[in-house]
Every structure is written in structure tokens, then in C-alpha cells.
Amino acid sequence: xxxxxxxSTISRAVQIGTGVDERTGAVSYPIYPSATYRxxxxxxxxxxxxxxxxxxxxxxxxQALADLEGGSRGLAFSSGMAALTTLFLHFSTxxxxxxxxxxxxxxxxxxxxxxxxxxxxxxxxxTSSSASVKAALLPQTKALLVETPGNPLLGIADLAALGNLCxxxxxxxxxxxxxxxxxxxxPFDYGADIIVHSATKYLGGHNDLxxxxxxxxxxxxxxxxxxxxxxxxxxLPPQDCWLLMRSLKTLHLRISRHCDNATTVAxxxxxxxxxxxxFYPGLPDHPGHQLAxxxxxKFGGMLSFRVTSATVARRLLEQLQMISFxxxxxxxxxxITLPAVQTHxxxxxxxxxxxxxxxxxxxxxxxxxxxxxxxxxxxQALAGQ
Numbered sequence: 001x002x003x004x005x006x007x008s009t010i011s012r013a014v015q016i017g018t019g020v021d022e023r024t025g026a027v028s029y030p031i032y033p034s035a036t037y038r039x040x041x042x043x044x045x046x047x048x049x050x051x052x053x054x055x056x057x058x059x060x061x062x063q064a065l066a067d068l069e070g071g072s073r074g075l076a077f078s079s080g081m082a083a084l085t086t087l088f089l090h091f092s093t094x095x096x097x098x099x100x101x102x103x104x105x106x107x108x109x110x111x112x113x114x115x116x117x118x119x120x121x122x123x124x125x126x127t128s129s130s131a132s133v134k135a136a137l138l139p140q141t142k143a144l145l146v147e148t149p150g151n152p153l154l155g156i157a158d159l160a161a162l163g164n165l166c167x168x169x170x171x172x173x174x175x176x177x178x179x180x181x182x183x184x185x186x187p188f189d190y191g192a193d194i195i196v197h198s199a200t201k202y203l204g205g206h207n208d209l210x211x212x213x214x215x216x217x218x219x220x221x222x223x224x225x226x227x228x229x230x231x232x233x234x235x236l237p238p239q240d241c242w243l244l245m246r247s248l249k250t251l252h253l254r255i256s257r258h259c260d261n262a263t264t265v266a267x268x269x270x271x272x273x274x275x276x277x278x279f280y281p282g283l284p285d286h287p288g289h290q291l292a293x294x295x296x297x298k299f300g301g302m303l304s305f306r307v308t309s310a311t312v313a314r315r316l317l318e319q320l321q322m323i324s325f326x327x328x329x330x331x332x333x334x335x336i337t338l339p340a341v342q343t344h345x346x347x348x349x350x351x352x353x354x355x356x357x358x359x360x361x362x363x364x365x366x367x368x369x370x371x372x373x374x375x376x377x378x379x380q381a382l383a384g385q
Contacts, residue, residue, distance in 0.1 A: 033239070075229050078235060078236055079198075081107075084110060096140045099125070099144075100155075100157070102127070105347050107147075108346055108347050121140070144172070148180075175190075175196070184298055202255065205251065257368050261369075275382075302329060322374070333367045
């Protein structure tokens with residue numbers, strides 16, 4: 001009896017692009033760099049007209065991204081900030097957004113220094129407290145944007161509770177799933193309407209491309225955001241689309257190793273005398289540990305830790321040998337940042353101090369190296385204090 005084989009997300013990721021090019025049977029889907037496409041006749045189209053509006057390589061990638069997250073449509077952008085810019089253009093002057101206060105500083109900068117000029121209002125809230133989110137609601141509130149785990153303090157938001165709150169108040173529920181990826185967390189299962197990724201990070205996974213992604217639940221919303229993408233033009237080039245497709249084929253393997261390594265490193269840091277606190281949802285004493293255990297498959301590859309002084313933090317950064325003191329995250333290589341002066345510098349000092357993003361807080365993107373080598377590098381850097 002004929003039946004349709006339905007593969008797991010692991011297999012679907014590995015098979016991205018395979019067999020789609022029926023003319024050649026290419027296992028690796030080709031890169032189509034053409035900026036324009038020849039029309040068969042007047043009023044006729046092959047389905048492709050101009051690279052900003054559509055490209056075969058980008059189309060295969062976008063379909064794969066939607067499939068992995070369980071959405072109806074995916075859109076690929078030239079950066080995560082381009083994806084967010086396009087998303088925020090969906091709103092109008094006078095609209096109000098509620099946004100996680102534990103979020104990437106670039107998102108804060110975009111809202112606070114760019115979109116505020118156009119009359120888009122924002123409230124920054126501790127989204128690990130559903131009651132705080134509810135208290136921030138205004139008549140003009142249109143959407144809730146949540147990063148969970150948060151950045152850089154790894155707070156955990158209750159996606160199911162927030163999804164219910166958004167439905168009750170007719171809000172768009174937007175979840176930034178960059179830290180978790182579709183391997184570990186499925187926001188659409190909890191009522192999300194839009195999923196955001198900085199695909200530069202784990203989806204790309206090799207620190208060699210810049211990309212952003214929006215994935216939507218409904219075709220109608222997908223068409224609206226496609227209109228904005230096509231109108232503003234910050235699309236992902238075909239070569240980078242191909243790189244991202246290639247990276248997605250190993251996403252499950254990479255994420256599993258990131259998680260295992262991060263757990264090992266977090267346990268070690270948690271016992272070090274120069275470390276005052278470790279922020280990692282996989283640790284039993286993390287306030288969001290039980291919630292994370294329910295809504296995430298594993299706890300991710302990101303952690304932050306607070307050392308005993310700013311001097312200790314700076315000397316550690318100067319003495320690391322294998323680990324790179326560099327911005328970004330989610331790549332094969334372990335990276336460490338000082339958020340207060342790098343990724344979150346655009347957040348006002350008073351807000352950073354209130355949140356605890358100070359010169360003693362370090363964020364670690366745990367890579368794919370031998371975890372004992374990561375620990376050894378941290379150990380020798382801390383021993384030199």
C-alpha cells in the first residue's frame with residue numbers, strides 16, 4: 001500500500017535540498033546567483049522575476065526553516081537585525097510592544113533609538129514573570145516579544161502562560177528562539193505567532209555567515225511579512241542561503257555537543273572560588289530550571305557567570321589562550337564576551353546595573369571543543385589572578 005513517509009526533524013534537516021532539483025538530481029541543492037530571470041513572454045513568468053522578490057536557493061532554505069519549526073512560511077534575511085527591522089515595520093505609530101528586559105542589546109538599540117522616532121512605544125519587562133507581563137498591558141499593546149532563555153542572564157519565560165495571555169488579549173506572540181533552535185524548543189507548540197532567529201548563531205554554527213530568519217504560523221501573516229521583506233529588500237544572498245542549508249544538516253549533532261559541553265563547564269564553574277554565580281538553566285539551583293526542563297529538550301550551549309571582581313574578569317579575558325574574546329555566539333569555537341561593554345553597551349547604565357549586567361558578568365558561548373580543554377583554559381586564566 002502506498003503511503004507517505006514522514007521523517008523526524010533530524011532526518012528532514014539532513015535531507016534539506018536533496019532531490020529538489022529534479023532536472024539534475026543534485027543531492028546538494030545548487031546556488032542560483034542570478035539577479036534577474038528571463039520571461040517566457042509578455043505577462044508570463046517562471047515564478048522568479050528578480051532576486052529580491054524570489055530566488056530558488058533562498059526558497060528551498062525558507063521552506064526548510066518553516067518545516068523545521070512547524071510554521072507555514074519562513075523568510076531569510078541578511079542579518080538578524082534586518083529580520084527584526086522588517087518585523088517591526090509591521091506595526092504602526094502609536095502601537096505598544098512588551099519586550100523582554102533580558103535581551104540582546106542590539107534589539108534594544110533598534111527599538112529605543114530607531115523605531116521610537118516613528119512612534120512605536122516599548123515596555124521592557126521581566127518576562128520570566130507572567131504577572132509582570134500582564135501588568136504592563138496597555139490598550140494600545142499589539143505584541144509581546146520574548147527571548148527565552150534571556151540574554152545574557154538566561155532567564156526562562158513560561159511560553160505556555162504567555163501564549164495564553166497573548167490569545168486572551170489579541171496580541172502577536174513573538175519568540176526569539178536563537179539560543180534554543182528548533183532542536184530544543186518549539187514555540188509554536190505554546191501559541192507563538194512568529195519565531196525569530198539570528199541565524200548567524202546556532203543555525204549557521206560556524207561563525208562564517210550573517211543571516212536572520214522569521215518563521216510565521218499563518219499564511220496570511222507570512223504574506224504580510226513577505227510584502228515588507230520584498231519592499232525593503234534585506235534578503236539573504238544565494239551563497240549564504242546555501243551555506244546555511246549546509247549548516248542545518250548538522251544542527252542536531254552540533255546542538256547536542258553544545259549542550260553536553262555547557263553542562264560540564266557550568267558544573268565546573270559553579271564550584272570555582274572566584275566565581276560568585278553561574279547562570280545556566282541546566283543547573284538545579286537556577287530559578288527557571290524546572291520550567292526549562294518542561295519546555296526545552298536540553299538546556300542549550302549558552303551560560304553566563306559572575307566573577308568576584310571586574311579586575312578578575314578583565315584579567316581572565318586577557319589570559320585566555322584557546323577561548324576567543326569575541327562577540328557573537330553559537331559557533332563551533334568557544335567565545336566569551338563582557339556584555340556590559342560589548343553586546344549590551346547600548347542599554348542605559350542604570351538599567352544594566354539594575355539587571356546585574358556589570359563588569360563582573362561574563363557570557364560564554366560553549367563550543368564544540370573537548371570540554372576538558374575549555375575548562376583547562378578557564379582554569380589557567382583564573383589561576384593567573
